Amino acid sequence: MKKKIGNRRKIAFLIGVGVFLIPILLNLLVFSWRLDTELPLLSVFNTHGSIEGWLSFWGNLVGTIVSGCVAFLVAKITISEQSKKDEKLEADLLTIKQLPALIKVKIELDKILGELLRISGEKKEIIEEYRENRVVFTESDLIMSLDYSMDCQQ
Template identity: 35%
Template sequence: MLKTFWKYALIILIVSLFPVVINLALYQKIFFGKGNDWLSFWGNYSGGLISAIVAYIVANSQIQKQQKLDLVKEKYARTINQLPALLRIKIELEKYIKELHNVKNEREGFIQRNGGIRKKAEEYDSPEEFFVAKVEGVPEYEINEKHYEMELPQSNCFTYLEKVENIYLHIDLITCFNFYSDFSKAMNYNIVLADKKWAEQDESIKGLISNGQFAKLRVLTEQMGSTYHETTVYYDKKKSCWETFYEEDMLSKFNEVFNRLDDEITNVKQIKETGDVSLIDKVGS
């Protein structure tokens, strides 16, 4: 804005001083020829110059106005076109919140029914207290490895996020969707069944060794190692997901993002119904 001001100020100054310079030049006899002829020439020249400058200013102003208008139209179109995606995201997010509520209640109910979380050895004041203490509650590892049936996110759900215009809402939605994807996959993994599979593989290996069938031993050993590694990885994922769930209060974050998404949908609907482009600034604010 300041550069534009000084540009036009310089043009006006040049145009204002030009006749003065011409007048001084004519009367100081710097140029050859009659003064009236030169005055007529410079009058026509300066008149054309001024007309060109005015035309440039007007054209430049019109171009800038058109550019702003095109930007507003483009933003209006993007704002309206995101509505179907926003509605689809709302359905998904509502489902995620319900699933997280159910799993949270199931976990806490399991802990309550089993007398709470069992104290760890390091939580006792002394080794003596640990050895004489009554064993109560359920071990933390048993709580963390518990299997929960959760609905997994749809494979195409992330494509809807690409249409969200509000950058801050966009980022928070990606955070929520990523967390739910990792959380639901971890909770659906059944460690008890995996341990049972590992035990069966262990028995099979013992049987192969006792029968002298060493040809199949390598393959089965690799399968057993793979099962153990997979179980270890998923236990760590379950533990990490639950820690994030409680430490970052993810359920509250999901609800907060859901409310902002609902407000965004309301604003977009209002813009679509009224056609009022001045409301676009409300979207993404």
């Protein structure tokens, strides 16, 4: 992840440097071939064109870069928000598709709960019956009697 961010920063830096160096290099390579000055080295620093022309050029360049960045950010935010909405919609649709199966599971769990409550009631009745008859019983006797009562009902 850090590599990707580092690469993106390097690319953005190189693009930014390139955008500002290309006009300067064009000025040097295209317009500076004429040696109007006495020293050829000083011709590198000559700027050809009017101040208004260069000001207009740089204003257009900076404006284009700013508007391009704004358009990129708006598109990125829009795509991100749409992606989040799509994920939520997909999750909701998945829940809706699973709803019939979940209802069946709930019905089965309700049946199991009813059986457990019935068995609990039978267990209490058997314990009360044993106590009334003063029968001594162990836990295994009680479990065996419940297993027998369940086998009889099936």
